[in-house]
Amino acid sequence: MERADLTEAAQLASVDGNWAIKADGVSFTYSGAGRKALDGLNLAIRAGEFTVIAGASGAGKSTFCYCCNGLIPHFVRGQLDGDVRVFGRSTGSSKINQLAQDVGLVFQDFEAQLFSTNVELEVAFGPENFALPREEIRRRVRESLATVGLTGLERREPATLSGGQKQRLAIASVLAMEPRVIVMDEPTTDLDPVGKEGVFRVARQLRERAEFTMVVAEHETEEAIGADRVVVLDGGRIVADGSPRAVLARADWLEELGVQPLGAAQVLARLGEPVALTVEEAAARLADRGYRIDPASAARQDAAEAARAAGYGEVVLEARDLAYTYPNGVAALSGANLSVRRGEFVAVVGQNGSGKTTLVKHFNGLLAPTAGEVTVLGRPTTGQSVLQLGRSVGYVFQNPDHQIFAETVFDEVAFGPRNHGVPPGEVKERVAEALAAVGLAGRDREDPFAMTKGERQRVAVASVLATRPHVIVLDEPTTGLDYREQRRMMDLVRRLNEAGHTVIIVTHTMWVVAEYAHRTVVVKDGAIWLDGPTRAVMAREEELLAASLKPPQVVRLGNRLGRAFLSVAEAVRLLERPEAAGDAAPDDAAPGRAAGRGGRG
Amino acid sequence: MDIYLYVEADTPLHRLDPRAKMLMLLALLLMAVAVDHPVLPGGLFLLVLVLAHVGRAWRSLRRVRTLLFIIGVFSTVTWSLFARGETPLFGPVQVEALLYGIGTGFKLVSTIAGSVVFLATTKNEEIATGLIRIGVPYPVAFAFSTALRLVPTFVGAGVTIIQAQKSRGLDVESGGFFQRLRKHLPLMVPVFAAAIRSTNQLAMALEAKGFGARPVRTYYLHLEFRPADWITAATGAALVVTALYLRLFSDALRIPGLIR
The missing domain is CATH 3.40.50.300 (P-loop containing nucleotide triphosphate hydrolases)
Structure with a gap:
């Protein structure tokens, strides 16, 4: 009533x-x-x-x-x-x-x-x-x-x-x-x-x-x-x-504002086609207009990815039959096997509570296996302290506010190297180098508490980089950041990987996985559910859904057309219209496409 | 990770009115400290174990078992050494002193274990509602139950913060006292910052849910004194009186020849 x-x-x-x-x-x-x-x-x-x-x-x-x-x-x-x-x-x-x-x-x-x-x-x-x-x-x-x-x-x-x-x-x-x-x-x-x-x-x-x-x-x-x-x-x-x-529909314009655009809308806009908001609508429109994936470009891409995979070095991290049970009796991992080679960029994904964070906390010794074994650079982690392992494996926690304590950015970043006994002269050099890597050069006198969340997250990364670990593990590096900050963060992570670091990110932000990670490991109920090149994993929508994961729009759009697109730029590059020449209006597709690539707002 | 002591179950202990349980807990605390002879505190400890079994509180007790063990052993040893008696046993320890030590150990252990069983079988809200019913003003009772609620939250944040700083090479175990104290700064600053943030969030959430909107509020939890509660409360009251009598007027269960 x-x-x-x-x-x-x-x-x-x-x-x-x-x-x-x-x-x-x-x-x-x-x-x-x-x-x-x-x-x-x-x-x-x-x-x-x-x-x-x-x-x-x-x-x-x-x-x-x-x-x-x-x-x-x-x-x-x-x-x-x-x-x-x-x-x-x-x-x-x-x-x-x-x-x-x-x-x-x-x-x-x-x-x-x-x-x-x-x-x-x-x-x-x-x-x-x-x-x-x-x-x-x-x-x-x-x-x-x-x-x-x-x-x-x-x-x-x-x-x-x-x-x-x-x-x-x-x-x-x-x-x-x-x-x-x-x-x-x-x-x-x-x-x-x-x-x-x-x-x-x-x-x-x-x-x-x-x-x-x-x-x-x-x-x-x-x-x-x-x-x-x-x-x-x-x-x-x-x-x-x-x-x-x-x-x-104004996908590129939204992206410039720092709002995550719809992948489907962005692809169509850049191709110069009328906009669609959903994957189904976009797939139907692309099919209607006669778009297909260019086999030659796809083959080139496959070859490049295979070459990259062949270029990885020796195994740096390995988990064999890893099981972990928390003191309260919750079995978080049961028989996980994973090996990571030098130079890889791996995303460990899974729903909240799947065991993904528990898995990676073994790599720097924060957790010791209940059963099975974890090796870092060939040596078992058991018997090595977090401090020792920290020289090879750096771990960036999810929330920068759980670690920032110093009054200046310099002291914050210098915390790691000082703990590792690095002499003062070298500490200075390392801090400068780490801050430059995260795009905060020259801001070492600032108060980290007064910075934006995105900047604080980068300070946290710098503080780990300053200990010069080879492997860098990042737990949820994009959580709490907006789209623009997420992209800046991940571009930074990509540069670190290109500079030779082995990178492992733990996340459930699927567009980040698609666009940045080379390999994707899906953890479900404490075991490895899927493990493979990101493109192959992203194609298996049903199995991802079973793990409470859903690829982003642009990936799903690609899957409808027969190949997972990992980014909008890639979709635009791979899609072609063989019969465009015979189309009633051949001129409007091509210029639109060119302008779209230029980042038209 | 669950760090609450409360165990959801439907046992006679869970069904008791929180006021009856609070009175019983008070009786337990007073009885435990009433006499020095270990027979009574030891018996109380056994009783608490029986209650833990009835209330299915084993899971919570298990979580504090190390603490109980350390406190029990530590106080038995120290008080045996500090107290004096007449009958030599071995070295500097006399029989009376040992009895006293054991008694003190059981006093502490039975009261802690009893409180844990209480918290394992009584929800925060029941404690708050019980307090209100015995005349504690709502804001005070609410603050008390919220404090209980926030402890695990802060502990959780603390665990994460320790892990984050350890990952950056913090080693709080080595060095002298002052050095170690200084090393706690990287832990304390984020812990306090996190506490302030989550308290602020909580305050906003409370306001947004109409906290204090009406001069009187409804208590959804319905407390009702049933026969079992009356019996428990009466027993509790009788025990409180007995404890006071033993402490103040009686020489029963003293340890003859003990010099403190």
């Missing part, structure tokens, strides 16, 4: 010329920050609309989300100008906990927003605060859990859920308050591809219920296809606002 009343009110409100969310000339500067995070933003969102807010880090997405439920200006300190209204109510003059009944906010960090000891109590927390009767709370808990597909897990401890389940639980805990607007701030950033899909499936389902207004901030665009509207922010201002088709 209550629901129906609310819906009617919402409809009345929008007919009335009111909006679910209306931001008028909103500017916000975080205290201590030099520039505005939002800069005169005007954005009105209709009741019942599903809006995706896209943009690079620092574009103002989170800031806008925090403005919607009053965290700005009530919790986050800074200077707010302009007015944000939620169903006509000004957020400036309402308390956050009162707004919570109208606006539910799902945070990016799903670990930090869950605090109860079981799933049921987590969901009940919101309604409890609004003093609802116990029976009503029980109903809401049941319904919210059913909506996000967690029915049956009521008694589970949130910490034991997978990442995707945790984020869906966070959504359920917000749904239980039955807000009219649901705002999600990059809800899928830390999730594996299938976890991401689960969250977006829930979002789509909610959207079908007319009473909800949904606002989702994202820097990946594939999931924005189903939205009513896509708004692109840059520097705190709106730079595009329209239907997904209109906005996402």
Whole structure:
């Protein structure tokens, strides 16, 4: 009953010329920050609309989300100008906990927003605060859990859920308050591809219920296809606002803004063809227009890849029948075999909790095998300390904030070499060399805590490089970075590999794997599930899906056409139209293609 | 990685009202410290083991077994050495002192194990709700249960941070005291930074879920005193009185000839 009343009110409100969310000339500067995070933003969102807010880090997405439920200006300190209204109510003059009944906010960090000891109590927390009767709370808990597909897990401890389940639980805990607007701030950033899909499936389902207004901030665009509207922010201002088709079609332009473009759209745009947003649509269009993969280019590519594989050196890392059981009895690895040769670039992929990080932590001795053996440069790791192994294997942790402690970048990067007893003169030289390698030359006097996340991640890499290890292991090097930062990071990793380092990355960001790694190892349930050249692994979509992984659009597009494309540039290079000469309009394809390659916006 | 002590199960101990369990825990603590003779603390320790079995708390107890063992042995040895008695046993140790040492060891071990069994069979929210029902203001009870909740989070971050710094060659085990203290800086700074960040996130999540929106809130967990709870509480109360009596007015279970 209550629901129906609310819906009617919402409809009345929008007919009335009111909006679910209306931001008028909103500017916000975080205290201590030099520039505005939002800069005169005007954005009105209709009741019942599903809006995706896209943009690079620092574009103002989170800031806008925090403005919607009053965290700005009530919790986050800074200077707010302009007015944000939620169903006509000004957020400036309402308390956050009162707004919570109208606006539910799902945070990016799903670990930090869950605090109860079981799933049921987590969901009940919101309604409890609004003093609802116990029976009503029980109903809401049941319904919210059913909506996000967690029915049956009521008694589970949130910490034991997978990442995707945790984020869906966070959504359920917000749904239980039955807000009219649901705002999600990059809800899928830390999730594996299938976890991401689960969250977006829930979002789509909610959207079908007319009473909800949904606002989702994202820097990946594939999931924005189903939205009513896509708004692109840059520097705190709106730079595009329209239907997904209109906005996402501008793939190269989005990429320049630091937003990950749709692979399918980008390929078609660069070929000068009308844009398609989905893989199926794009594959059909390419087939229609008579495109095929040029056999000669494909053969050349195969030969080049075979030559590269033949050029690898001796085995530097080897795991034989490796098993590892954590002290609490969880068997994370059971019988993993892997050998890595000098000069390889290997991606170890798998869903959250598959055992991929456990596997690589054996390579620098952080973990010792429960059974089996791990050798580094031919010597077993057992009996060697992390310090000793650190001379050959450098390990960059996922979150740079778990290691940065020094007051200057110089001291931070010098930490490793000093621990290894390198004399001061040489430390200086090594720090300079490492900073140059990560593109931070000359910034050694800066405070690492004041740098951006992408820069801090590069400081972390430099601090490992400075010990001059031969093998470099990077755990989730792109997590928490936006598309532009991810690319800069991975270009850096590629340069390290080209300079002779053996590189192992652990990730579930599949476009990074496709575009950068030469070899892909898929870990599933503590064992090696697939292992081979990236192109071959990427072609096996079904087996990847079984491991909760899904290749990016451009790869899937290639798979439909008979060969996995590892990047958009490669797709454009390999696709040709033999019958183009006989086409009715032969001139429009070729110039478009040339212009596309030039990076037309 | 799960670092919570609570074990989800449906046992008579889990079903008890948290208030009855809290009273029982208090009784256990008082009984343990009431007398010096090892018979009572030793008996309490056996009782705790039985309760651990009933409440299926073995998994949690196992996780603190090293700690229990070290504390038990260490206090038995030190107190045997520090206390004095009349009947020589071997070297500087007298029979009375040894008994005293064993008693002290069991006191510590039974109270720690008892608390672990309590935490293994009582959810954070139940503790909070129980505290509220006995008159503790909601914000205080909530802060208490949140603190319990955050400990494992910080421990988890700490483990990662130690691994990250070890990977960069940090070696905290060698060197003199001050040198080792200085080596902890690379651990402490990120731990505190992480703690501040996650506390801040938690605060935002609480606000966004309407924390404190109404002067009175509903408690979803329904606490109800059933006959078993009344019996437990009554037993607990009787034990508290007995403990106070033993400590203050009785000479029973003392160790004759012990000089502290």
